[in-house]
Amino acid sequence: MSDLLRVENLTTWLATESGIITAVDDVSFSVRPGRALALVGESGSGKSMTCSSIMRLLPASGHIAGGRVLFEGEDLLAKSPAEMEAIRGRKIGMIVQDPMTSLNPLFDVEDQVGEVFRYHLGDRSRRARRPKVLDVLSRVQIPAAEKRLGSYPHEFSGGMRQRVAIALNIACAPKLLIADEPTTALDVTVQQQILALLRDLQRETGMAIILVTHDLHTVQRFCDEVAIMYAGRIVEQGPVAEIFARPAHPYTEGLLRALPQLGGQEDRLPLIPGQPPSLASLPAGCRFAPRCRRATDLCRTEYPDWMATAGETRRSACWYADEVLG
């Protein structure tokens, strides 16, 4: 199946107090229809900047310095601002950690969801929009939706607000939904509900999903492919089941081992020493080298090329990928 989204060598600069940093550094990945790609990494590794670059919603200090973002074969980076407006919310939806970012506190639910139909589909009459609004609210499983039409965002719980934000973003049946830590702020049982909802919507509509998360359990449960970011770059990517079973990058390996396992009996967690580098002062060579127990002089001087491992579907940016794979 052909790719719905193909990100090629995306590079994004940010002007910060400590100079210009490369927040997204030569990032490439693709997403196919109906599939879910996880973007994982520690905070500051560039996950959100990757998403905002794709959506062309960078802060004023940001600048896309290179690469292509091919969506249905067309480069989003070459689109005019008006063309992007028409794509956002219609062909590509995006939800973020804090649903209030998507919601307007001054409008009730009917008007917020209705606005999407008016803006993108030209539905002028409020009465004609109502059944569509009710339909999408019931698809995100808001109980007794007809009674909540007049409610304002602050009257909803966190989980319900995220459902409304999802409703806004799936109302026009987008081909791609970008979800940037959509459940991080929610309670664990509610997290499961929101993920199950996204899964159901995906099955129904065949939309592709990019799920940004730092929770490896969520990746394992929810996603088909995973791309692991470290200090602005993707260090490993491929099918979730294979990577979790046999990581080909020492960082992935370390993350998986550092995770406390329910029912594990160990006294100490095997950990990755040190901390991620600051993007303002990156080490030469492999960015993970200062924390990597396998690092050699080669690693400390030269950034590793992509090593194709275990066939065509997987890639690891590690000089010793084959050894890590074992």
Next chain:
Amino acid sequence: MSAFLSVRDLRKTFPVSRGLFGKPELLHAVAGVSFDVPAGTTFGLVGESGSGKTTIAKMVMAADEPTSGGIVIDGSDIATHGKAERFAFRRLLQPVLQDPYSALSPRMRVDRIIDEPLRIHRTYSSKAARAERVAYLLDAVGLPASAAQRYPNEMSGGQRQRVAIARALALEPRLLVLDEPVSALDVSIQAQILNLLRDLQDRLGLTFLLISHDLAVIGFMSTQVGVLYLGRFVEVGSKETILSDARHPYTLALIASAVPEADAAPVTGEIPSPLSPPSGCVFHTRCPVATDRCRQEVPSLRQLKPNHLVACHFAETTRKETRNA
């Protein structure tokens, strides 16, 4: 073994008024909680937002007054303490909170942050003795001596949490109250802090009251676990029992959310408002195996086997039924 911390039928009720003229209603944030924490062990409190974890921690720290119930620390009932005693007692208990950033004032140098409690409690008379203590503490939490001259805003989240732990250890406490100590940190840094806490516990014989919404963290750290829902325990037992033989449908749902391959039925809905808790079993509105009886009759927290308490009418059969539901 006698408990270092003992909590008996602890309750906290907040009067809250809706709107300007509304009559205040009572919010039962903690609705009768009892547990013991033997010296040198960890009691893990797990539950979702609003379940009362922080409220319990605050009462244990004497930062908030219980509405009723007793807290006994090292054999002494804290309700009977006068001002002087309370000040002295504060040395025994120290908090470590979720957000290391807000807990430390960003413009205070790290050595001042760590020796502030020493100055307040006048523990070390000379400046040199305090500096030595600071150096010892930095080393104990795995920070280089040079960290003393730095400021929190120049540090990463994990380093800041180490500073917060060093400060908490300054007065040689015996109990640390850890409220979500790693939930703001990345996985690789979480593991570092969790290992550090366990090392310190072994070396210094510390007792921990650990609060987390993450069952994997609770499982790694705890000796005994209490699962809170709407201000009350729905299940209490040893870590082993809770992780491998849990019986309450809510505990089973928490476990299912932490283990990818678990297949318990997901719970529906969200936590009800503590202002109007459901009748009967407080969990019935979300329970996948609730019956009519659950809507009417409050299940008592009953003993299923030694050191295993469950508040569910059907505790004997839930493991099978939630899977089929």
